[in-house]
Amino acid sequence: MPELRYQLTFEGKVAPDDDMGAQMTIEATAPIPAGVDDVLRQNGSSASLNASVETDEYGGFTETGEIRFGVGTLRYVSRGEGFIEETEEPDIQQGCVIRRIDGGSGIFEGATGYIASTFTVDENARYCDSQSAVIFTG
Template structure:
């Protein structure tokens, strides 16, 4: 088995879906490098552009309670390389320190995919914010196993 890891920041929109308790999310992330540096002042992080293409994310979010949801979707990494995922347990979406943003987290199971991700397994964590206008910033870290 080969292990693929990725860390990317996706940005885009979330809006109404086919039912009152469903949202559709559509985001993308450019190729990037992420640096975390620890010093006597604490930790600093930054995301820098890198050569390469974009990843495209689409999901359907079903609200199951005041702060809980289930999610399923796909991420396309280049032409023909798509992975499919679904939430393991309920995700959390609640208020944040910024009154204009909600924040949350969810963990997804990789359910398979196409191209590079045919037969893939693994997990992805998502830590995200959602504005009143539907703007999404989603920080993902994935650990994927492929043959």
């Protein structure tokens, strides 16, 4: 089973899906730099992320989403609950979540693994997510 790894920085926006902000959508893109496994750079030089987030009143959240590469799409779900909290900067929040890879399409059909995500969201809903992943493909 081939093992793929990446470290990418996604940038994009967070948008509420309801009036209370309990459900949100994230849309972001990341350039795929040199040094990332070559197979992930085939058929494109960027990846895109689309996710649905459900928050709770205590700063926790769960997430489902997908990350599209030129060679296929990874599907994921949060493993446990992620969290988001205030920082010393009044206009920025920070958080983290572990995402479990749950298959996908293209070369990611049947894939497993994990994505560690640490991110910030600013007062303008700008999202910046540093990801590190280990992916096993079938």
